[in-house]
Amino acid sequence: MLASPSTCQPPGGSMTTTALPLTPDYDAWPVESRIKHVESTPRLVTVHWSDGVISRYHSIWLRENAADDTTVNPATRERILDLSTLPAWPEIAYAQIDTHGALCIDFMPEERRLRFHPGWLRAHDYDNVCDNNAADGEAPLVPVTTWRGGPGSAPDTLDASGLLDTSPGAEAEEAVLAPALESLLGKGLVRLRNLPTEPGSLQSIANRIGPLRPTNFGELFDVRAKPDPDSNAYTAIALPPHVDLPTREYQPGLQCLHCLENSVAGGEAVMLDGFAVAEALRQRHPEAYTTLTRVRWRFANTSRSTDYVWHAPMIRQDARGELLEVRIADFLRGPLQATFEEVEPAYEALMALQHLLREPGFAIRFSYQPGDLVIFDNRRLLHARDAFEGDSGHRWLQGCYLERDEVRSRYRMILRARRQRRLLDSATS
Amino acid sequence: MLASPSTCQPPGGSMTTTALPLTPDYDAWPVESRIKHVESTPRLVTVHWSDGVISRYHSIWLRENAADDTTVNPATRERILDLSTLPAWPEIAYAQIDTHGALCIDFMPEERRLRFHPGWLRAHDYDNVCDNNAADGEAPLVPVTTWRGGPGSAPDTLDASGLLDTSPGAEAEEAVLAPALESLLGKGLVRLRNLPTEPGSLQSIANRIGPLRPTNFGELFDVRAKPDPDSNAYTAIALPPHVDLPTREYQPGLQCLHCLENSVAGGEAVMLDGFAVAEALRQRHPEAYTTLTRVRWRFANTSRSTDYVWHAPMIRQDARGELLEVRIADFLRGPLQATFEEVEPAYEALMALQHLLREPGFAIRFSYQPGDLVIFDNRRLLHARDAFEGDSGHRWLQGCYLERDEVRSRYRMILRARRQRRLLDSATS
Incomplete structure (x- = not known):
């Protein structure tokens, strides 16, 4: 039996972002693109977004980055899960979109159902964002521009x-x-x-x-x-x-x-x-x-x-x-x-x-x-x-x-x- | 005419280290080996030490690391020389051992005579100390030893x-x-x-x-x-x-x-x-x-x-x-x-x-x-x-x-x- 199935089947209600489960940090993740369709294999979920983008996520990545309180300490928002204590490599039994628009996954062999906020998920779309040429997985906060001085120049x-x-x-x-x-x-x-x-x-x-x-x-x-x-x-x-x-x-x-x-x-x-x-x-x-x-x-x-x-x-x-x-x-x-x-x-x-x-x-x-x-x-x-x-x-x-x-x-x-x-x-x- | 020739020809006195010119820092450099003999070419000085070690020093290295007050600010012991303002690549006109046992060099084309403390010089013997395998030019202060713990182990x-x-x-x-x-x-x-x-x-x-x-x-x-x-x-x-x-x-x-x-x-x-x-x-x-x-x-x-x-x-x-x-x-x-x-x-x-x-x-x-x-x-x-x-x-x-x-x-x-x-x-x- 799956744990807390109710989190994926809330009693009706319209699709809102505020009713979604917490994300694994303190940040806000506005939903700019909806999840339209989702497919899965045991180790992979493929998300089709409403703007046409397709993003793949690995089962192990999803499992480690879940936001529930067996994964994250709700008081500190810091991870408490130790992956190496899981019974086996986490695999996906079933993936669906719930009525709030979240990605909802049943993990095996844990028999645990976990939900992922679509705004957070899209913001961490490593499949489309990362390439081997990036210094790290995120663009610089502000692009670095080199400059010269000379007469008349001044700092901002x-x-x-x-x-x-x-x-x-x-x-x-x-x-x-x-x-x-x-x-x-x-x-x-x-x-x-x-x-x-x-x-x-x-x-x-x-x-x-x-x-x-x-x-x-x-x-x-x-x-x-x-x-x-x-x-x-x-x-x-x-x-x-x-x-x-x-x-x-x-x-x-x-x-x-x-x-x-x-x-x-x-x-x-x-x-x-x-x-x-x-x-x-x-x-x-x-x-x-x-x-x-x-x-x-x-x-x-x-x-x-x-x-x-x-x-x-x-x-x-x-x-x-x-x-x-x-x-x-x-x-x-x-x-x-x-x-x-x-x-x-x-x-x-x-x-x-x-x-x-x-x-x-x-x-x-x-x-x-x-x-x-x-x-x-x-x-x-x-x-x-x-x-x-x-x-x-x-x-x-x-x-x-x-x-x-x-x-x-x-x-x-x-x-x-x-x-x-x-x-x-x-x-x- | 060479500047301040007297620094290399002090009026007699026995060989002591305390009478030597200041070294380019605040440290103390005991003299454990004397300079026995010295030879030079325009770009190189070869020092023969009393314990048999032979060390080579480049003219430019010596010039930049002199301890006189055109090279180092005597109040702060920080360098004031800008090498790129020298008229040309510094060369050695003459090298000798002075009566205090210091290395004494006439630099051209500056026409400047500078002295080097033997204890300091030996402590910076890059010719014998550095090899391409060293992480940097000095041995670690204390050798790094990895350790394991286990039952009964305790920190120092x-x-x-x-x-x-x-x-x-x-x-x-x-x-x-x-x-x-x-x-x-x-x-x-x-x-x-x-x-x-x-x-x-x-x-x-x-x-x-x-x-x-x-x-x-x-x-x-x-x-x-x-x-x-x-x-x-x-x-x-x-x-x-x-x-x-x-x-x-x-x-x-x-x-x-x-x-x-x-x-x-x-x-x-x-x-x-x-x-x-x-x-x-x-x-x-x-x-x-x-x-x-x-x-x-x-x-x-x-x-x-x-x-x-x-x-x-x-x-x-x-x-x-x-x-x-x-x-x-x-x-x-x-x-x-x-x-x-x-x-x-x-x-x-x-x-x-x-x-x-x-x-x-x-x-x-x-x-x-x-x-x-x-x-x-x-x-x-x-x-x-x-x-x-x-x-x-x-x-x-x-x-x-x-x-x-x-x-x-x-x-x-x-x-x-x-x-x-x-x-x-x-x-x-």
Whole structure:
């Protein structure tokens, strides 16, 4: 006898999505296409959708991703099923569409009947969406576009004056955050303007995205000329294009620099798309590019109380040659430890890169205004600054790091809220 | 004319290491072997050491790693030289041993004379140390050894009762921290006993290693059965072997679990070496192993306010097949998004792994005592727990994450302190 058969045969009622069983997560899955027809073999269900798309799902995939409370803990929405404890490979005895429009399957040998939400099912249509060329099973949240700078260029800039007065998660917050996160995800860079200039306010601004990642430099760090500096950043000298903390196994994904004061002569900020520079290197000096994807440089930052070392290539790409990360910071490289034969080619490649980094066509240049917050992808962008005259005024930036995970989570929450509003609108219209 | 020739011809004096120029970092480099003889060509210096070793150094490598203040900012010990601004590829006009035993080189066309500390030079002997098989240019700080558990096994355990009374960096702290960090680096696991049981004390204990990595679960998180849990960890149910936060681009490198109370029936802790399990899979089910290094599973953790997703293989190895990371957590996997052909083999491989994970021979099992702190490598070890009876008593662990960078930095500082003491001892003896 099948367990709880009633879930597939509810007592009448019209086809609505809200009456459907829970999906295995907290998201909303509007139904844009209905299941028209379904066929099955023991290990496969073929779904024919009302818009003509045909999607195949494996029995084992369906079994593991069911939303009932023998599969998912209803309190946490986390899986509790251990597949290897099933009596055998789950097979399909019978598949049908129930009166709510859900896919309803009887699994054997468990004798368990489980239902699948059509909106959720269509959103996870791996049969039509995935191909071997995709870096992973989902398209990027925002398409990545490389960019060049040059005279007159500027970062995407948004007025964020009311941001701290909005409620977290409200539509008013979304009006600033959504385009900011889109610039960050797509171009790796965004500038917010007209924010408070109180020291420490960066903490609450950055928390609108997610928790900070503290380092040995603290939770917030002060970028200004200091006595007894423990970083070149804390002097008035020029800094060449670099990422921060390449000395870590995983350099922070995101950096925020918030301007509190800026009245010095000099100290102009420079931002470059490291992916654009790497692509140019690949085109103009393919051998240098390959060398920099292979040679593991030693990145090191020693201070009186800490000693960070990590070995990694300056350019990291995936198996298909897509750029994943740049790790460039001349002042944070320790002595290269490579084979004897590798050393001269490594330095030749490095110099080819250094010449490219100085080409003005890659750089966006700007001066910080108090209240500006520049957020950038620290595994893709390079930042630099001109020297400034320390006695000509004050230049004070506060900075912090976050993980890129937080940007994606926050942006997915915005998309989820939009789906939920769409679902509500369609239910009330 | 060469710049500052006097640095190579000091006014007499015996050969001491302390009178040598600064090395390009904060470390101490005891001189265990003297430079006996040196030869050079424009692009190469060959150093003959007193113990018979012969090391070659490239001119460009030497030039970039000089310690003078045109190369390194003396205040921060960070590089200020930009190689690409040199007039030409640096060449060697002349190389000699100075009266302090340092290597002294005249560089052309710069006309600059620079000195190299023999202890530092020998410690960076890439010519003899590096080969193409090394994962990076330096041996691991502590050799990695995989391990199995089984009946009677226990984690390396240390009495840490006085830890919080020691001064940070003192030898008394080192007496506890050094062996703890060695177990962590080598086996991925250590247990400290007899620590305070005050809530929040984990913060100051963990800070003895480095700054914490906060997440959406907070800086410290409480592992106990809670109303309205947002994770299976916060219930009384059993947890299968898993890593924490596989849903992040970079799952935290280190996890600390600190027991404040434990009087429940059940809830025994289980620890497995994920690398040992992966090696066993490679031996017994090579196809499953290969599949799990290739298929990018979807790890997902949705809550009411966050939505983390990351796609990654369960086993990550380097080009030579050395294990880098495991990412396993059934309850934090979302629906697999892979090509249609990949889905069934992926699940077959997963089930082979799940059967191995249940073999008791891999597991160290133990009960937490109040005052225990278990620290483990969250990218290598898997942890699990039995279900417990929530109404039989109290079970309260506090947890936090750190990065593995902090363990290595802390351990390098201990090695540095030992080198400095050795240097002092030899200077006073």
